[in-house]
Amino acid sequence: PVLVVDFGAQYAQLIARRVREARIYSEVVAHDAPLEEITAKNPAAIILSGGPASVYADGAPTVDENLFDLGVPVFGICYGFQKMASALGGVVANTGGSEFGRTTLTVSGDGALHRGLPETQPVWMSHNDAVQTPPDGFAVTASTPGAPVAAFECVERRMAGVQYHPEVMHSPHGQEVLTRFLYEVAGLEPTWTAANIAEALIADVREQVGDGLAICGLSGGVDSAVAGALVQRAIGDRLTCVFVDHGLLRAGEREQVQNDFVAATGARLVTVDAEETFLGHLDGVSDPETKRKIIGREFIRSFEGAVSDVLGDQAADGKKVDFLVQGTLYPDVVESGGGSGTANIKSHHNVGGLPEDLEFKLVEPLRLLFKDEVRAVGRELGLPEEMVARQPFPGPGLAIRIVGAVTKDRLDLLRKADLIAREELTAAGLDGQIWQCPVVLLADVRSVGVQGDGRTYGHPIVLRPVSSEDAMTADWTRIPYEVLETISTRITNEVPDVNRVVLDVTSKPPGTIEWE
Ligand code: XMP
Numbered sequence: 001p002v003l004v005v006d007f008g009a010q011y012a013q014l015i016a017r018r019v020r021e022a023r024i025y026s027e028v029v030a031h032d033a034p035l036e037e038i039t040a041k042n043p044a045a046i047i048l049s050g051g052p053a054s055v056y057a058d059g060a061p062t063v064d065e066n067l068f069d070l071g072v073p074v075f076g077i078c079y080g081f082q083k084m085a086s087a088l089g090g091v092v093a094n095t096g097g098s099e100f101g102r103t104t105l106t107v108s109g110d111g112a113l114h115r116g117l118p119e120t121q122p123v124w125m126s127h128n129d130a131v132q133t134p135p136d137g138f139a140v141t142a143s144t145p146g147a148p149v150a151a152f153e154c155v156e157r158r159m160a161g162v163q164y165h166p167e168v169m170h171s172p173h174g175q176e177v178l179t180r181f182l183y184e185v186a187g188l189e190p191t192w193t194a195a196n197i198a199e200a201l202i203a204d205v206r207e208q209v210g211d212g213l214a215i216c217g218l219s220g221g222v223d224s225a226v227a228g229a230l231v232q233r234a235i236g237d238r239l240t241c242v243f244v245d246h247g248l249l250r251a252g253e254r255e256q257v258q259n260d261f262v263a264a265t266g267a268r269l270v271t272v273d274a275e276e277t278f279l280g281h282l283d284g285v286s287d288p289e290t291k292r293k294i295i296g297r298e299f300i301r302s303f304e305g306a307v308s309d310v311l312g313d314q315a316a317d318g319k320k321v322d323f324l325v326q327g328t329l330y331p332d333v334v335e336s337g338g339g340s341g342t343a344n345i346k347s348h349h350n351v352g353g354l355p356e357d358l359e360f361k362l363v364e365p366l367r368l369l370f371k372d373e374v375r376a377v378g379r380e381l382g383l384p385e386e387m388v389a390r391q392p393f394p395g396p397g398l399a400i401r402i403v404g405a406v407t408k409d410r411l412d413l414l415r416k417a418d419l420i421a422r423e424e425l426t427a428a429g430l431d432g433q434i435w436q437c438p439v440v441l442l443a444d445v446r447s448v449g450v451q452g453d454g455r456t457y458g459h460p461i462v463l464r465p466v467s468s469e470d471a472m473t474a475d476w477t478r479i480p481y482e483v484l485e486t487i488s489t490r491i492t493n494e495v496p497d498v499n500r501v502v503l504d505v506t507s508k509p510p511g512t513i514e515w516e
Contacts, residue, residue: 002026002182003043005033007051007061007079013334015049015077015167015178017370022179023190027368028334035064045073045158045186048080050165054129055082055092068159073186075178076161078127084161085152088135095132097146099125102170104144111141111153112184113160113177123150123164123171130163153185160185194376198230201365201377205234209323214363215310216325217303218243218261218269219395220253223327223366225261225387226378230365231325232267233381239325241267242306244299247275247411248397251419260384270310274302282399282406286444288516291406295396324360328367329374331470391436392471400516404443414441416495417461421487425465428483435468437477440504440515449499451492458499461491465503466513474508 002019004026006012012028019026029038031051038046046067053060065087068074076084082092105123107114123144131149134140142151144163153160160181166174182188209231216228218241231239243257254271262269281294311321366374378388398414399406418439425437440462449456463484468474488501504511 001041001043002045002047002188003038003041004028004047004049005031005063005080007031007049007053007063007083009050009052009079011077011165011167012049013331015047018167018175018178019047019182020192020370020373021175022182023192024182024188025192031061031063035066038064038067039070043070043072044188045075045182048074048076048083048161050078050080050126053079054094055079055086056129073158073181074161075159075181075185077167078163078165081161081163082127082129082131084159085131085135085149088138088159090131090135090138090149091133092129093132094129097130098128099144099146100127101125103146103164105142105150105164106144107142109139109141111139111151111160112155113151113153113162113180114142114173115180117173117176121173123162123166123174124168125164127163155185158185158187194373194380197369197373198233198377198380201230202234205231205363205365208363209235209238212238212323213319213321214239214323214325215307215321215360216241218257219393220249220257221327221393222371222378222388222390223329223374224325225257225327225383226374226381227325227327227364227366228261228267229265229378229381229383231363232265236266237268239267240310240321241269242272242303242310243269244272244274244302244306246278246295246299246302246397247408248278248295248399248406250393250398250422251415256384256387260387264382264384264387270306272302272306274298277302279406279408284405286403286405288400291399291516292396295399299395322361323363325363325365327374328362328364330366330368330370333367389431391431391434393436394514400514401438401440402443403440403445403515410441410443413459413495413497414439414461417441417491417498420490420494421463424483424487424490425479428480430477430479430483433467434465434477434479435471435474436513437463437465438514439463441498447500451499456499458497460500460502461495461498462515463487463501463503464513464515466508468508468513471513474513476503476505476507479503 002024004012004015006028016026016028051061086092102122103125105121107119130147134149134152138152138154140149140152144150147163150163166177218224228241245254278298285291375388398411402410421439442460446457465477465479466474467477491501
């Protein structure tokens, strides 16, 4: 892999993603990882990320300088660029030329990184210190007003670096520069493709599971579907998928899992019909946290019930189910310190709350992938586009999109409104711009309207379209008025008891994405 050494910047994961966009596999490692750990990973190149500190500050994050002698190509970014300069004998100092935000880069000389790109170009900066003198043998190939040495390279040693952040969108040629480092300076080949990834992951699962049996909870979401499809490809009918229909799903989701997923993968599927149980327990409950707790608890009960059926079934052949498949992704792994195994399950993962005495070993085939890669692998495995491209959907489902108590009628009504919104957003080609668009029913609110010639006293529907990279923060999506108009007209005409459609224009923070 290409290793991204994390100096505590918020950008290390983003750099790894950008490397993968150049079709080269990349992982993040902590800056204090021992050199043996780094060499054990057999790095094809090392990228030193940005960081908050000055390289000369007390306690500044550092890295074992022997890594510059491994003969492995190295690329430094921002703090990593300065670290590289000082480790290799250059000079870094604070000369008062701080730059934060957009600045203009001027390309000089004929370096590999910027050759043929515009002579001046905007780049994104964030630094106080700057490199004064490059290390011996390094050519300076660009400058900015605050950084006379804004890029350097030594192609013979396969090393280069830039003061600016090539990984962010605000550096429009950044991806090109990073790619040139990888291809031209480091001499790497773009082999990280969906087909290769899928093949490698399938082989890994085969090795991990051996001739054992596995079980996978499908939520209807992308991650569990792709994880299930991969494991099915690896071990066939030794995998059983379990799908709990709690009656809180959106229109078409159950059919998607039962028909499309099974058709695309050939997986063995057990569906648990639990609508009555869930709605029974939710009867009269309006408090959001209470709803969530009830749903979490009942989900685990249903799943456990199904698992013991499957266990009984398969144990008849004298075998035991040893493995539980989870759709954990790389950002979860990095955020929890990159540790391995069971400690990393987020509590909101659908079956994360399973009791420990079930003693499953986890199979997490997606634990090194980002979401867009999961989607690409899903396509590679033949999963239908509606499944692969779908928006994130919360485990507690539509129950937390009804403000007020949950009833079958209210769910049916919300399902209709949600389907209309989804259809129109897709038809307008907006899926790529929208992270997700919760549609919320304000069941405890009524307002006066007029429809036909009569007065109505109905409920509002809220549209909550958001754009986001990771759901941690979000902005409301500026949907064209015509699209909003179509959605509003259709919902008020087609959904009984709804006489008003409103738009949520709150970012996160302060609002969360979901209303409950
Ligand atoms: P909030 O509402 O906290 O949501 O801004 C952030 C993201 O998480 C999703 N979400 C959940 N996903 N189980 C899940 O699997 C949950 O209980 C849950 N609650 C929120 C939400 O849809 C958004 O993508």
